[in-house]
Structure formats: structure tokens, C-alpha cells
Amino acid sequence: MQFEKTSAFYPQKNNSSDKNFDFYGVLDSIAVPIFIKDSTGIYMNCNKAYEKFMGLSRDEIIGKSAYHILPKNVADRYFAKDKELFEQENEQIYESRVTIKGVSRDVIFRKSIYRNAVGAACGLVGAIIDITEQKQAEKLLQERIALEKIVSTISADCIKTNSNPAALMLSALHLISRSMGVENSYIFITSDDGRNMNQVYHWNVTVGNSVILDINSSKQNVVTHWKIIKGIVQGLDTAQEYTTHYELHSNTAKRIIFPLKNGNQWLGAFNLEWAKDQCIELGNEHTTLLKLLAEVFVGMLQRQQTEEFLRVSEANNKTLLEAIPDIMAVVTPDLNIEYFKIGREHEHFEDVGDPSSFIGKTVSEVLPQDVAKLFMENIVLTSQTKTVTSFEYQITHNQEIRCREVRSIGISDGKILMMIRDITHKKLMAETLIKRNAEIKEALANLKQTQLSLVQQEKLAGIGQLAAGVAHEINNPLGFVLSNFDSLKQHLIKIKDVYNKYRELKERVLESDIQELQELAEQLTLFENQKKIDYIFDDLEPIIQESNDGLKRLMDIVKALNLFSRVDKSSEFEGYDLNSGIKTTLIIAKHEIRYVAEIELDLRELPEIQASSGQINQVLLNIIINAAYAIKEKQMDKLGMIKITSYYDQQYVYCSIRDNGLGMTEETLKNIFNAFFTTKPIGQGTGLGLSISYDIIVNKHSGDISVTSEKTIGTTFIIKLPLSITKNAEHNSINDKNPYTN
Known part of the structure; x- marks a missing residue:
């Protein structure tokens, strides 16, 4: 579908009352890239933000199509989207990934058709909203969710009686590495409080999983890693301190190391390694989850040690639960609490009381009714879906509201493991x-x-x-x-x-x-x-x-x-005669009114007030010119009428300006004091006059301005100014709240 080229979009140069308004200056001041095309796909104009986005000057863009400035496959896609917009004749919004001069960005295209005076489509106006950071944040969130799911899954599998710790650790390395783009991941298992290494679980992006039993026969890079880990172990052994993790950087790689410790006893280390160009930024939540996973690994190693000596899975499950910092509870299918333990962060659970008082009781016996209902619904959902579920609730303790997050995981024999974390x-x-x-x-x-x-x-x-x-x-x-x-x-x-x-x-x-x-x-x-x-x-x-x-x-x-x-000098207040201001304004506006309307004056004697004469006269001029425009648009056979009345009471002086012009709809009335709102054609109005007028009367002069209108009948503006103004009124600014704005 093709349309004739037109200049309908551009502001027309005519006898508008605001000849100094710079449309393209406003366009260039907008930070969002904006472009304008005609119906054939030729760029008619753009703003500076679009020049910057494209890496081209305006002269290199205007007069050309996408085929001149973009690769053909990209231009084909843009042409198809533009064609679809003209066929549907509706607003078009879609996401895309664009690459300009080697830099890729995720963006949202938002395009609309513009039309000429008779309503024919002439071209399109588009804006590009950069959502790259949002997408990156979403990616980080997805990575965190994936990591959280892995940690939850591994944690759940760990406590199963028939689980294989070695297989779980290899699986964990595989899942974590794939999820986080890791090149190499290791779990070093040590003996003699970390002084010797017995075994290494290793995952490599190229080779995959492998188990190394003999350190002396392992590859050089694994030996190098162990020397680094051993140096840390020996250093901490001397310093007698506890550290959750380390970050080591070099010219070729980035490493993060989580010591695996049971109290002061070294069991090994959990190590992730990224190539230099594949490094990712780890947020606090990522690190926290990896810490939790490290603690899970600690639990696994403890379980291995326990199984080696006692072969009792129940003891290992309890040891794992002890390592988790949150409240851990195991609930049976009939809602009885079988196990309850407060983790290391006990200071966040002062309202809980003695953990032993929960054992053997039902959920409804130990929790408030509303909270118990949430717990029971979540337990049923976990049992039915066989997935990890979660919910949040609030409690009040010592007049302080505490927020809690509960995660539920199905374990053996239909039991549910519930982990309660304080997220206040x-x-x-x-x-x-x-x-x-x-x-x-x-x-x-x-x-x-x-x-x-x-x-x-x-x-x-x-x-x-x-x-x-x-x-x-x-x-x-x-x-x-x-x-x-x-x-x-x-x-x-x-x-x-x-x-x-x-x-x-x-x-x-x-x-x-x-x-x-x-x-x-x-x-x-x-x-x-x-x-x-x-x-x-x-x-x-x-x-x-x-x-x-x-x-x-x-x-x-x-x-x-x-x-x-x-x-x-409009900020200066002085003695002001409203009637004189009206007469002065009519002299200035005479040329706009002469061939459109007659003026009827009913000016009663008024007291002098304190006001900015220049500002009030500007408000009067805006309203009178708008009245003349409304009468002109009505296209009557005779001259219209603008009646101006002034009067006062004990508190205010008033000026009423009534016309018998075209009038306004209710929707227009709701928006007339909004900045940039105008019913005039493009190029004839800026939409600033009444917004500024409102600010002058209400905010700067502590007065009021109201309007009533009826379609085809006319409009009446009433300006109200106080007889005595407060000292700080003249310092009020346009930042004061405007009840007419959104």
C-alpha cells in the first residue's frame, strides 16, 4: 500500500500566536530515539537521540530508506513491519534485538501512523525504547531462579535416603556450570583437616564430568588449583578465622572459592572458574545461593563420612538440616511436625520460642489460624505437584512486623521439608x-x-x-x-x-x-x-x-x-488594576479579534491588588486569543461575542471571559491545563498557554482559575485573584501540585 508524500506532519508556518515555538528543538530534547518516515519508507526526519542510536548524522539518514543505511536482512524486516503497520492502521509495538556498528541492544519499537488534514495516512512516527538493561536484569533474575531451583533440587535430593552423594555432587557441578557459564568447576575433598587432598570432582565445559582419585596423576591445572586452595587452607589454619568465600582474578580467568568447613574442620573446597571473556557479575543473591550450595556440599561430605563409618542415612539428613541457617521443619502427611530446628540466624526468630515445643504437634496447634491455613494449603500443593513451592506471610512480635518466606520440598514417605527464612x-x-x-x-x-x-x-x-x-x-x-x-x-x-x-x-x-x-x-x-x-x-x-x-x-x-x-520582570509584585490590565490586553489582541468577534465590557470599579502585571496580562491574552480562535473555528455567519466582566467581593477580584465559540467536550475539559495538550492543528498550538496560566494564577498568585464549557454553545473562564496576597505566594513555583494534571 502506497501513499503520496506529504508534509502534513510538519508544523505549518502561519499566523499562529506562538511563532517562536521550536518544534524540532523540543524533538531533539527528547532522550528517546524518534524517527519519521513517509509512506514509502523514506526517512523524513529524526531527533538527535536517533542519530546517536544509529551512529549516523541526520544528513546521512534523512532522504534515505532503511536499505541505504542498514544490512539488507535488517532492512527487509523493518520494511515488512512498516508495511504491516500501514495495513492494520493501528499502533504497532514489538520487541527486537538490533546491532548497530557491532553493538547489540534489546529495544521496543513503538510506531504510529500520522495523517493529513483529510485523514489520509501520510507516513509513520516511531520511537525506540532501549530495554537492554531490563533484559540483562531479567537474565540475571532467570539465572538466580535457575540457581535457586538447582540448590533446592540438590538440597531435596540430598536428604533422600537412597541418594548417592558422589552422583549428586557431579550433577550439581554440571547444572551449576551450565547455568552460570562456568568453564571449570571443582569440588576438592580433603583429609587431615584440609592438609591433604583425597579426591577431586571436576567438570569441564569441553570434557564434561570426571572423577580424579589420584592427585599425582591429575592434569596440571587441577594441581595448580589445589595448590591455590591448599595455600588458603594453610593460611586460614594459621589465622584461625572463618571466611565464606574468596574471589581470585588473573589475566586469563576469574575464580570464586567456597571453603567447605564443618565448624573448624576442613572438608574440602568448592571452586568455580570462568574464562576472562566469559566472566559474569555475581550479585549478592547469587553468592548467597552458592554459599547455601556450599553448605549443601558440606552436608554431602558429612553424609559421606557418616555413611562410611555408621551407614546411617537418618543421621546424615539431620546433619544437613543443621547446616541450613533458616528454620527447618519436617511435616508428615497428617500435618504433624516431626522435626523442627532453628538455624544459625536465630536472632531473626525470637518469636518462635523453644524448638522442642513444636515436635509432635500439628501445624494448626502451634501457628495462628490465618498463618496455619497458609501452611496447610502449601503442604497440600507441594504434595500434589511434587515441586518446590513457596509463599510469604507476616507476624507481629514486640510491635514489629516480621516478614517470612516459606519454601516447601517433598521428601521421602510423603513428608514435606519446610525452610522458613526471615525476609524482613x-x-x-x-x-x-x-x-x-x-x-x-x-x-x-x-x-x-x-x-x-x-x-x-x-x-x-x-x-x-x-x-x-x-x-x-x-x-x-x-x-x-x-x-x-x-x-x-x-x-x-x-x-x-x-x-x-x-x-x-x-x-x-x-x-x-x-x-x-x-x-x-x-x-x-x-x-x-x-x-x-x-x-x-x-x-x-x-x-x-x-x-x-x-x-x-x-x-x-x-x-x-x-x-x-x-x-x-514577571516575578515582581506591584500595585495592579485588573480593569486597566483588561483594556491593555484588548489593545494588544485587537488584531486577532477585529474580524472575528465583538467585545462587550462590563467592568465595575475594582480595588487595586498586589500582582505581577506582566503575568496576569499574559493570562488574559492567552484566554482572549483562545476565545477568538474558538469563535473562528465555529464559522458563524456573523461576528461572535466575547463578554468580559469584572467584579469583586470581600476576598477576591474576579474576571469572567465568556465566548459563544465552538465549546469543548468533557474529555477536553479534563486535559486543558495539562502541559502540551492542545486541540489546535500541529504547528498552531504548543499546549503550554493554559498550563502556564494555571501556574501563574494558582501557584504564583494564590488564586484560582475555573472553566465551564458546552459543545457548540461556548466557554466561560473565571479568574479569581486575592485582594491581599501572602508574602510567600510570589515565590510559589510551577512545581506545586496541579490538580488538573495526571
């Missing part, structure tokens, strides 16, 4: 993070509003400077023209007096008996009639009067321009 700190951190994110979002929103205010203030200052310049240029010639007219008026009076004396002399000459003088007087009379002297003298006075009135009107315009030129 984790929850508090999550809530803190959510709160801080909300604060950051609010700060960004406030910053954006402040930026909008500064942009508008800068624009209004420019208008003020222009008005001041125009007023200055008009004022100088007006001054000497008025002065000259005064002089001319005096001169004409004197000339008229002289001319009257001349006519008196002529009358006397005509009455004399001297023939030559009479003929000369008659010739003068004829000359006067030819030059219409009488008409000229009769017409001079009204001409001078009309000219004088015109010059006075120009002086009024100059005064109005001077008032608007003070907008750059």
Missing part, C-alpha cells in the same frame, strides 16, 4: 527502593515542569524585548510628530488671523472708488475661489483634530506594548 530486611529494602524510585519520578516530573516554565519565561521575555523595541521605535517619531502638530496648529491660527486681516483689507479696497484697486481685489477674489481657500480653512481644523486622535491612539498602543515588555 529484604522487604524493607524493596519498599525503600520503590519509594526512592517514586521520589525520582516526581523529581523528574517537577524538573520537566520547571524546564517548561523556564522555556516559557524565556519566550515571554523575548516577546517583551520585541514589544519594547517596537514601542521605542514608534515612540520617537510619535514624539516629534505630536510636537510638530502642536506647532502647526499654532502656526495655522496665526496664518488664519493674518488672512482675516488680509480679507478685511480686500473688502475695504472693493468699497473704495479707485478703479485699479477694485480690479486687483476682484482678481484676488477670483484666485481665492480657484484655490478653494475658504474650504481649506474650514477643513484644516477637523484634519488636525482627526490626526491628533490617531496619534493619541498610537500613544495608547505604545503604552500597552511597554506594559507587555515588562514580562521579563
Whole structure:
């Protein structure tokens, strides 16, 4: 499907009241890459963020298609997606992975069709949202979940009576290595408190699993690893300290080592090794899970030792449970608690009491009713699904709310192993993070509003400077023209007096008996009639009067321009007459109103208030210009009507501006004070005027601005300003909450 190229998307250059608005400057200020194509796939424009994203300049992009700047297979995919958008004529959102100049990013494409004045599709506007970090976070989360599942599975298998510890450790190395991209993984099993190595479980990405019984016949890299481990063991033996893990880095590899200890007794070490270019960043949760796995390995080794001497699986299961830091409980199918043990982190479970008091009792006997219900539902679910299940609950102890996480694993004979972990700190951190994110979002929103205010203030200052310049240029010639007219008026009076004396002399000459003088007087009379002297003298006075009135009107315009030129000092409060402000604004807006509407004024005598004259006049101008635009859009056969009324009560002065224009829908009314909302065509309105007006009246002047409207009937704005303003009102900013914004 093809459409004709059009410029319908671009802002039109017309007689809009906001000629200084820089659309593409706003586009370039957006951090998200944005591009514009016509219906044939040719790039019409883009912002700076898109240039940076593509690694190309705007000149290298505009006027070209995707086939000119991207590989053909990528361009084919983009072309197909664009074609699909035009066929469906709906918003298009999809994820993709893009590679620009060797750098791959995960992104979301969001594209929409733009149309011309008659509604025909002209092209598309697209935005690219980079979700690479989100994807990476998801990957890390998936890795953590996978690791957590492995740890849970291995832990569950370990406590089964028929499990094989050697097979489990090899399986654990295989699963962990595959999940975390490990090149080599080892479990060193030692004797004599870590001084000698008896056995190595090794997994390699190329070879796979192997068991090395004789250290002297093993490969060199395994020997090297053992020397490193032995050095750590001997060092700790001297230092008499307990450390959970070590990270060792070199030019070729990254290693993380977890000593496997039972108290002060060394059983071995758990070691993971990544190639330098395959290193991953281990988060705290990864490390915690690996620590837990190391403890599981400790349990396995303890079980091996126990089986070697006693061959009693029950003792090994209990030893494994002892190594877990959380509460461990074993529940029978009839919900009786068979085993209950508080782990090393007992300080988080002060509310639990004596562990022995739980043995032999049912879940409902030892837990509150609501919590017991959650436990029983989870036990049933675990038994039915044969999977690891989990849930969270809360308890209150010493007026402090504690959050707990429970994980349930099915073990032998239908019994359920339940691991209870205190996650209060984790929850508090999550809530803190959510709160801080909300604060950051609010700060960004406030910053954006402040930026909008500064942009508008800068624009209004420019208008003020222009008005001041125009007023200055008009004022100088007006001054000497008025002065000259005064002089001319005096001169004409004197000339008229002289001319009257001349006519008196002529009358006397005509009455004399001297023939030559009479003929000369008659010739003068004829000359006067030819030059219409009488008409000229009769017409001079009204001409001078009309000219004088015109010059006075120009002086009024100059005064109005001077008032608007003070907008750059808009933060200064001073004595302000609202009626004078209305009249001054109407002078400025006269050109926009003249051929659209008549003005009806009902201005009652008002007291003076403290306000920023430039700011209030700007609000009046915005509303009056909007009223004229609404009347013009209604396309009536006659002039519309804008009625402006002023009045006051004991607390406020009011200004009502009512028009009989096109009116607004309820949906439009909800959004008119939102920044960037406009019903005008692209290029004719910025959507900032009423948002700034609201800020000026409500936040800066402690007043109020309300609006009522009915479609096809008209709109009424009412501005309310306090008679006495608080001292800090003039310092209020656009960051104050606007109830009309989302």
C-alpha cells in the first residue's frame, strides 16, 4: 500500500500566536530515539537521540530508506513491519534485538501512523525504547531462579535416603556450570583437616564430568588449583578465622572459592572458574545461593563420612538440616511436625520460642489460624505437584512486623521439608527502593515542569524585548510628530488671523472708488475661489483634530506594548488594576479579534491588588486569543461575542471571559491545563498557554482559575485573584501540585 508524500506532519508556518515555538528543538530534547518516515519508507526526519542510536548524522539518514543505511536482512524486516503497520492502521509495538556498528541492544519499537488534514495516512512516527538493561536484569533474575531451583533440587535430593552423594555432587557441578557459564568447576575433598587432598570432582565445559582419585596423576591445572586452595587452607589454619568465600582474578580467568568447613574442620573446597571473556557479575543473591550450595556440599561430605563409618542415612539428613541457617521443619502427611530446628540466624526468630515445643504437634496447634491455613494449603500443593513451592506471610512480635518466606520440598514417605527464612530486611529494602524510585519520578516530573516554565519565561521575555523595541521605535517619531502638530496648529491660527486681516483689507479696497484697486481685489477674489481657500480653512481644523486622535491612539498602543515588555520582570509584585490590565490586553489582541468577534465590557470599579502585571496580562491574552480562535473555528455567519466582566467581593477580584465559540467536550475539559495538550492543528498550538496560566494564577498568585464549557454553545473562564496576597505566594513555583494534571 502506497501513499503520496506529504508534509502534513510538519508544523505549518502561519499566523499562529506562538511563532517562536521550536518544534524540532523540543524533538531533539527528547532522550528517546524518534524517527519519521513517509509512506514509502523514506526517512523524513529524526531527533538527535536517533542519530546517536544509529551512529549516523541526520544528513546521512534523512532522504534515505532503511536499505541505504542498514544490512539488507535488517532492512527487509523493518520494511515488512512498516508495511504491516500501514495495513492494520493501528499502533504497532514489538520487541527486537538490533546491532548497530557491532553493538547489540534489546529495544521496543513503538510506531504510529500520522495523517493529513483529510485523514489520509501520510507516513509513520516511531520511537525506540532501549530495554537492554531490563533484559540483562531479567537474565540475571532467570539465572538466580535457575540457581535457586538447582540448590533446592540438590538440597531435596540430598536428604533422600537412597541418594548417592558422589552422583549428586557431579550433577550439581554440571547444572551449576551450565547455568552460570562456568568453564571449570571443582569440588576438592580433603583429609587431615584440609592438609591433604583425597579426591577431586571436576567438570569441564569441553570434557564434561570426571572423577580424579589420584592427585599425582591429575592434569596440571587441577594441581595448580589445589595448590591455590591448599595455600588458603594453610593460611586460614594459621589465622584461625572463618571466611565464606574468596574471589581470585588473573589475566586469563576469574575464580570464586567456597571453603567447605564443618565448624573448624576442613572438608574440602568448592571452586568455580570462568574464562576472562566469559566472566559474569555475581550479585549478592547469587553468592548467597552458592554459599547455601556450599553448605549443601558440606552436608554431602558429612553424609559421606557418616555413611562410611555408621551407614546411617537418618543421621546424615539431620546433619544437613543443621547446616541450613533458616528454620527447618519436617511435616508428615497428617500435618504433624516431626522435626523442627532453628538455624544459625536465630536472632531473626525470637518469636518462635523453644524448638522442642513444636515436635509432635500439628501445624494448626502451634501457628495462628490465618498463618496455619497458609501452611496447610502449601503442604497440600507441594504434595500434589511434587515441586518446590513457596509463599510469604507476616507476624507481629514486640510491635514489629516480621516478614517470612516459606519454601516447601517433598521428601521421602510423603513428608514435606519446610525452610522458613526471615525476609524482613529484604522487604524493607524493596519498599525503600520503590519509594526512592517514586521520589525520582516526581523529581523528574517537577524538573520537566520547571524546564517548561523556564522555556516559557524565556519566550515571554523575548516577546517583551520585541514589544519594547517596537514601542521605542514608534515612540520617537510619535514624539516629534505630536510636537510638530502642536506647532502647526499654532502656526495655522496665526496664518488664519493674518488672512482675516488680509480679507478685511480686500473688502475695504472693493468699497473704495479707485478703479485699479477694485480690479486687483476682484482678481484676488477670483484666485481665492480657484484655490478653494475658504474650504481649506474650514477643513484644516477637523484634519488636525482627526490626526491628533490617531496619534493619541498610537500613544495608547505604545503604552500597552511597554506594559507587555515588562514580562521579563514577571516575578515582581506591584500595585495592579485588573480593569486597566483588561483594556491593555484588548489593545494588544485587537488584531486577532477585529474580524472575528465583538467585545462587550462590563467592568465595575475594582480595588487595586498586589500582582505581577506582566503575568496576569499574559493570562488574559492567552484566554482572549483562545476565545477568538474558538469563535473562528465555529464559522458563524456573523461576528461572535466575547463578554468580559469584572467584579469583586470581600476576598477576591474576579474576571469572567465568556465566548459563544465552538465549546469543548468533557474529555477536553479534563486535559486543558495539562502541559502540551492542545486541540489546535500541529504547528498552531504548543499546549503550554493554559498550563502556564494555571501556574501563574494558582501557584504564583494564590488564586484560582475555573472553566465551564458546552459543545457548540461556548466557554466561560473565571479568574479569581486575592485582594491581599501572602508574602510567600510570589515565590510559589510551577512545581506545586496541579490538580488538573495526571
